[in-house]
Amino acid sequence: MYAFNYHKPASLEEAAELMANADDGAYLSGGMTLIPTLKQRLASPSDVIDLSGIEGLSGLSLDGNRLHVGAMTRHADVAASTAIPALADLAGRIGDAHVRNRGTLGGSIANSDPAADYPAAVAALDATVHTNKRSIAGGEFFTGLFETALAEGEIVKSVDFCVPDSAAYEKFPNPASRYAVVGVMVARCADAVCVGVTGAGACAFRATALEEALSADFTPGATDGVAIDDGDFNADLHASAEYRAHLVAVLTKRAVARLI
Amino acid sequence: MNVTLTVNGTEHTLDVPDNTLLVDVLRGQLGLTGTHVGCDTSQCGACVVHLNGDAVKSCTVLAGQADGAAVTTIEGIGSPDDLHPMQAAFRDNHALQCGFCTPGMIMSAIDLVQKSEGLDEQAVREGLEGNLCRCTGYHNIVKAVLAAQQNMAQGGN
Amino acid sequence: MASQNGIGAAVKRKEDARFITGMGRYTDDLGAHGQTYAMFARSPHARAKIVNIDTAAAAATDGVVAVFTGADLKADGIGDLPCGWLVKSKDGSDMIQPPHPPIAVDAVNYVGEPFALVIGETLAAAKNGAEALSVDFEELPAVVDLASAARTAQIHETVPNNQCYDWELGDKAATDAAFEKAHHVTRMDIVNNRLIPNAIEPRAALGEYDAAAGSHTLHTTSQNPHLERLVLAAFVNVAPEAKLRVISPDVGGGFGSKIFVYAEETAVIWAAGKTRRPVKWTAERSESFLADAHGRDHVTHAELALAEDGEFLGLRVQTIANMGAYLSTFASSVPTYLYGTLMAGQYKTPAIYVEVQSLFTNTAPVDAYRGAGRPEATFVVERLVETAAREIGMDATDLRRRNFIQPTDFPYETPVALTYDTGDYEASLDKALAHVHYAAFAQRRDASEAAGKKRGIGFSCYIEACGLAPSQVAISLGAGVGLFEVGEVRVDVTGSVTVVTGSHSHGQSHETTFAQIISEKLGVPFENVTVLHGDTGRSDYALGTYGSRSLAVGGSAIVKATDKIIAKGKKIAAYMLDANADDVEFEDGSFNVTDSNQSLTFAEVAFAAYVPAKYPLDELEPGLSEKAFYDPPNFTYPAGAHVCEVEVDPETGVVEVVQFVAVDDFGNIVNPMVVEGQVHGGLAQGIGQALLEHGVYDDTGQLLSGSYMDYTMPRADDLPSFTVDTTTTPCTHNPLGVKGCGEAGAIGSTAAVINAVTDALGVASIAMPATPETVWRTARGE
């Protein structure tokens, strides 16, 4: 690790100010992504600004059919929650127990790892991301590989998710890292069917062709003929783009099967 | 920077560089070398300790993040004459060979058993996902955790 | 007295007390006053000339103590890292050994090869210094693909066609003749995937120099500290043997990868002398991936000739073995004497011919990894046999039975240079089939089918040769070292016992099993036996631990030493009891005069040996401490039957191992609990090779599987619980009748898994590891 200054501000304002004054600052939430990066000297921030001292950034609360999740809420706490069982299930499958005891929702989505799990839920559950500056629609939050709509220094405060009538998350873990090779969340809200996909592309997206097919006929078989374009899908040691596309279809089908 | 940690029940205030990892405080400054380091990508679990009651990878926690916290390491749960039921189960079931993964494995297993009820074999295997062992093939580790679950339920720690 | 903690008892381990309480002492746990930290600068290129290294900025970095390049070591007389086994090619010529400087001098030949060493007051300073090095590399095209490596760029000036040797074993003419009369020939192309060992404790070293004594002490993660010392002294010229002590404290697993003498340990101990400061280095996992010797990595074509009734007539094997960029310490012996010699397997195949061409590539050196050659051989033989059975429409177990060497055939001389002493292969297979409920397999397959899954079963009846021996034969075949082991039994004044062994435990439980032997042989309570190992300052020169040899060779040395103790004890007792030594018997821990009620306890005799009041000092030396060297007359031949049952999800390609049965014949067993544990660990590695693990380089020689993010280590939820059992035919030529169990799991299992997967899919073959995508594609007929 390169040297840096560590700060633990007590308020969002203080955090933003520390960031503004730093040469090259980095927010720290659970550290499950940032610290491994620092350990391997792959990043060299001048200042690390720990958000854990700020009150009110963690916890879940239900408001009508919206579930409000603070950015600092740990994966373990979401996994133990009951409002959206599919979201709890998703959180319970992130990394391992130790990662879930530290890693947070805010850190996960701010990082926009193409293989992260939460982005599938952000895409599928009509989420809104609230920051210290504004609110960003879930569909506009992820903009590319490790890229988000967050401006420099902007802090994720919370995310709210629609509480669906029903939803299911299916994950095909990378055999080595256990991140998602592909993760699919299928959610039904009123009449709409949403299919959020992570792992397959540069960032999470909604699979509209699958959504259309499922809106017409919500059965596992409905997705059979749907073409999934793997043109810009990821490919690595563990899965080609073609295989990922296949998995998107299989996981969607399995999620639907669980919901009927 | 100064950090105050209560490690295995004893409070320490230490002056450390800002970029210090909890594992380095434990191993380097406090001489608690039972906590091991087996990787640089936060995956092997050899470094697992309890931080305020939760199993965490001490190689992925900054000392500053742990300021004010209670830390329990393998040295803090039992001694050769007074083993924690999980330690005893590891010995009784031959759940270790080289012993390098063992401290992290035991700390993870205690957290797993404490936080769940009625774990079966599959649940134990999934619960130990974050800990690599190259020696045992996990067979006896799983046996040990299941055995310890019984003993811990019957009044041990 | 077959004491309750004696041979055969599942005694709980002595070593556990420290390991489960965090009190183990591994190399990285040690420190020395005033210690510095080493960081190695490693090549980012697979192949490049080093045009220039500018160390000025590195040397000027805050906290940097010293910067050394390969040229500095060379100028100081530090020699190349040698390979300990000289293999000869078919034409009688010696293998070609390219120069292997510990720190690269003129060229780098694999990604991760160290080309400089920076010593810092802190690790951060050393790292900063390493980053400040300015290096001018001239990149060259890398040789990565093994199959074509003989026909591409030449890596080493002295090695045409990148060929280390082209070796053969067996009778070519007889084998060709056998194929001519074959009714059926099974042919296969087999790739044995590269593995990265990944002991969970990374390699580490702490080098210290005592200027007053002019002596070096190296604490390191070695499986065989004496070998390390010998090589560093005699070949690398770090220090004279007498001035170098190598200590392996607790070591966190090795699996072969910690046998070898590496660049880093060499440079650390040398630098300690140079800087006159203790130097500490601990590998980061990414360094382990790049620079620990890898395992396996063969490309093979193999053919089995059968008669109409399934009798094996001949076997032909052509293998290309990857040596990586340089010859690691025992690399040359692995695909030859530990591979070709195993091709008879458990069968009476009368004619066998094996050709092995070893080639250099721009990848990390490849050497022994758990099983070393024997898993590769088993994979070839057992894949061929299973495939042949399917091709000729015979049950795979029946075909094996048809060809097994029978218990009455021993000693059995194979056509590939080994003489098996004993075995009962059918007994193991029968037991394994009973455990796996083979008869009900068809029903289970139907049930899977109904659930949309495909179930398959696969077998592997392996043999291995352990306890590499005898020294003279091995030396005549090119080994550069003897292969004996030493054991010293020091009886303490009060009758407790200290054992010093030259073999080394890094998980194998020597402190327990060797104490059981003493307890059994001398009747000394188990608690009163202490086993010391891993220190060249404590034991005589010996070979350490590899090749499942510790008990068969190291244990035998200890038994020989106990025999000497008993013989001397009898003389002492006879004198003390005024009896004839021939009339003294040793039993249950006491010396008894036959046909009398006179007796002395072991402790009484020990005391008399050290306080020789009534003692025949003119005939006997005082003291009761004996040492023995044991050079085995033959290998031992553990063998067994492994059966794997898998269920494949054809939609995703995920393979689940639903049942794994291993029935092994390890001869006599000292501690069944320990033996089972060894088997479990080996199985995990063998199953890992079949389904998960793969060391992959891209075309330019970059390691793609360089961390746990990409290299799939078996985790608890990847594996089932195993069914492990044994049969017993005691080894005929060592005093314990033991054969060794450390590698069997990794040797037998891989073929069983792939046989099961191909059975499930109904295909002839599948690439290893059979990852989900590979299985999915294979299931689709790609």
Ligand SMILES: Cc1cc2nc3c(=O)[nH]c(=O)nc-3n(C[C@H](O)[C@H](O)[C@H](O)COP(=O)(O)OP(=O)(O)OC[C@H]3O[C@@H](n4cnc5c(N)ncnc54)[C@H](O)[C@@H]3O)c2cc1C
């Ligand atoms: C072994 C291991 C396995 C893992 N497996 C998975 C997995 O299966 N699936 C998965 O999805 N993830 C996985 N992860 C990643 C894990 O979920 C991380 O916790 C998560 O990606 C980042 O969250 P964090 O709170 O730890 O963020 P940090 O590491 O603290 O931060 C991550 C990034 O986000 C920025 N940031 C953090 N908080 C905020 C904020 N509130 N506002 C703006 N920017 C912020 C930081 O500056 C940094 O750039 C794994 C991690 C590890 C170590």
Ligand code: FES
């Ligand atoms: S050292 Fe490997 S996870 Fe912490």
Ligand code: FES
């Ligand atoms: S006991 Fe050696 S790594 Fe687990």
